[in-house]
Amino acid sequence: MSHGPLDDDAVESYREAGAVLVETMNEAREMVEPGVTHLEVAEWAEDHVREEGAGLAFPVNISVDEEASHATPGRDDNTEFGDDDMVCLDVGVHVDGYIADAAVTVDLSGTDDLVEASEMALEAALEEAGPGVPVGEIGAAIEDVIRGYGYTPVLNLSGHGVQKYDAHTGPNVPNRGVDRSVELEPGQAVAIEPFATDGRGKVGEGTTEEIYEQVSDRSVRDRRARKALEQIEAFDDLPFAARWLEGTGTEMALKRLKQKNVVKGYPVLKEEAGQLVSQAEHTLLVTEDGIEVTTAGIHSFD
Structure with a gap:
C-alpha cells in the first residue's frame, strides 16, 4: 500500500501527541521509586494525558522484571515497586486519532547495561531508518547492538506502524536481522521498540x-x-x-x-521467571528525505 506524504494537519497532530507523551513520560519515570504503587503511576500518567486534552492510545503499560508487555494494574492493585525491580513504562497518546507511542526502562535493580542495550539499539535503529530502508536492516542494527552487550533481543516482539485510531499496523519492524523485508515509505508513522533480555529471547502469554x-x-x-x-x-x-x-x-x-x-x-507477555527485560521505544514519521522523531526528548541517561 502506497502512503504518500502526510497532510499538515496529520503531521501537527502526530507532533502534538508526541509532545504530550514526552512531558508525561518524563514526569512518570521520576515517580517510579520503591514504595510507590504501579496504580499511582499509571493513573497519574493517564490523568495527565487527559488533562492535556489528548487521548490514550492504550492503557499505561508497567512491566516489571520478566514482563515485557501488556501489563497494567487492576482497579484495586496495591503492588508497590521494589528496590530491585526493572520497570518498563510504555505510554501511548493520541491527538485526533494520530498516535505517539514510546517506552523507557527505569532500573532499580542495578542492571544498567541491560537498559543501555535497548537504548543504544534504539539509537542505532533510528540512525538506520529512512525512506527506502528495509525493516530487516533496522532489525539487524538492533540485534547487533543488543548481542554486543551480551544480551538477546526479544525475537517474537517487534516494532510496528501506527495509523489513525490504530496503535498496531504494518510494517512490523523486527528486533533481529531479516534478509527479505518491506521498505519504509514516506507517509508512514512507525514505532520502533527494541527489547533486550538476559533470558532466551522469547516471550509467552501469562x-x-x-x-x-x-x-x-x-x-x-x-x-x-x-x-x-x-x-x-x-x-x-x-x-x-x-x-x-x-x-x-x-x-x-x-x-x-x-x-x-x-x-x-x-494477556501479559513474559520471559521466563527470574529473567529481566528492558525496552526502549520512539515513534517516527518517515518523510521524503529522512525521519522525524515525534517523541524525542525522553530517552536520556541519568
Whole structure:
C-alpha cells in the first residue's frame, strides 16, 4: 500500500501527541521509586494525558522484571515497586486519532547495561531508518547492538506502524536481522521498540489480563455487559483497561463480552521467571528525505 506524504494537519497532530507523551513520560519515570504503587503511576500518567486534552492510545503499560508487555494494574492493585525491580513504562497518546507511542526502562535493580542495550539499539535503529530502508536492516542494527552487550533481543516482539485510531499496523519492524523485508515509505508513522533480555529471547502469554479491545459491535443481551459496552464504545476501538469501566460487575461483563467475541483480551507477555527485560521505544514519521522523531526528548541517561 502506497502512503504518500502526510497532510499538515496529520503531521501537527502526530507532533502534538508526541509532545504530550514526552512531558508525561518524563514526569512518570521520576515517580517510579520503591514504595510507590504501579496504580499511582499509571493513573497519574493517564490523568495527565487527559488533562492535556489528548487521548490514550492504550492503557499505561508497567512491566516489571520478566514482563515485557501488556501489563497494567487492576482497579484495586496495591503492588508497590521494589528496590530491585526493572520497570518498563510504555505510554501511548493520541491527538485526533494520530498516535505517539514510546517506552523507557527505569532500573532499580542495578542492571544498567541491560537498559543501555535497548537504548543504544534504539539509537542505532533510528540512525538506520529512512525512506527506502528495509525493516530487516533496522532489525539487524538492533540485534547487533543488543548481542554486543551480551544480551538477546526479544525475537517474537517487534516494532510496528501506527495509523489513525490504530496503535498496531504494518510494517512490523523486527528486533533481529531479516534478509527479505518491506521498505519504509514516506507517509508512514512507525514505532520502533527494541527489547533486550538476559533470558532466551522469547516471550509467552501469562495468566494476567487487564487490557482489552473491542473487536465487533455484536449486540448482547446481558444488562451488565450492555452497560459496559456503552462505555467501551467511547474508546474509539483502541485498547482499554478493565479499571476504566465504572459500575459493579464489570469483571463478569467483560467475561461475557469475551465469550461473545465482542472484546478480546491481551494477556501479559513474559520471559521466563527470574529473567529481566528492558525496552526502549520512539515513534517516527518517515518523510521524503529522512525521519522525524515525534517523541524525542525522553530517552536520556541519568
